[in-house]
Amino acid sequence: MSRQPEWPVMFRTHGVTDPRVSAFSIGDGFPKFMEDNNIQLGTLLILERVDNDFLHVTIYRRPDETAPVLTPPPSPQTDLRPHFRKTLRACHVRVSKSTRLDIPTAFWRSLAWERFDGPWYTLEGPLHTVLVKSAVYCSAKQTFCFLTKGWxxxxxxxxxxxxxxLVFTLVGVAEFNVATV
Structure with missing residues (x-):
């Protein structure tokens, strides 16, 4: 189980004092991230907000680029079952009743969020299988799907x-195979 590299990057708000509606710009740290990862014009970065302190970045390069990619794009798989990847952050592994794992938006949208509104899912892990409850939180601005009780x-x-x-592969109506990469 390898730990992904991290780069401290400063985000600053401009204009409005309420951070929910102000613009964000990337400040200190981002040039170092770009240099270390050889980010060039035409490189696609997918930024996934993990929590208030972390973003997970997936790097997709043009086919003609040969520089190594620290977070590789998914390789073509013969297994076409729905799946998603998550890199565990502090909010995912703390020992607390409120600990939960957020399901990536693109994944739950592809299956419909209603599917995650309350049922229990079997997670078949590397060592043990556990039943975990799913939950949906809807606000006026966004919907979130989580794995909660049992996580x-x-x-x-x-x-x-x-x-x-971790890679979560949907193997049944309410069952995920969870593997570490």
């Missing part, structure tokens, strides 16, 4: 740690 048990029983990257 902290899944983390502990499968000895998962901060920085581990």
């Amino acid at each position: 902290v048990d899944f983390v502990a029983m499968n000895r998962l740690n901060l920085g581990d990257t």
Whole structure:
């Protein structure tokens, strides 16, 4: 289980004092990230907000670029079942009743959010299988889908740690196979 590299990047708000409606710009740290990862014109970055302190970046390069990619794009797989990747952050592994894992928006939208509004899912992990409840939170601006009750048990029983990257593959109506990469 490898830990992904991290770069401290400063985000600053401009204009409005309420951060929910102000513009963000990338400040200190981003030039170092771009240099270390050889980000060039035409390189696509997908930024996934993990929590208030972390973004997960997936780098997609033009086919003619040969520089190594630290977060590789998904390789073509013969298994075409729906799946998603998550790199575990502190909010995903802390020991607390409120610990939960957010399901990426693109994944739950492809299946319909209603599918995650309350049912229990079987997570077949590297060491143990655990039942985990799903939940949906809807606000006026956004919808979130989570794995909630039982998630902290899944983390502990499968000895998962901060920085581990997991692949969740939907293998049944309410069952995920969870593998570490």
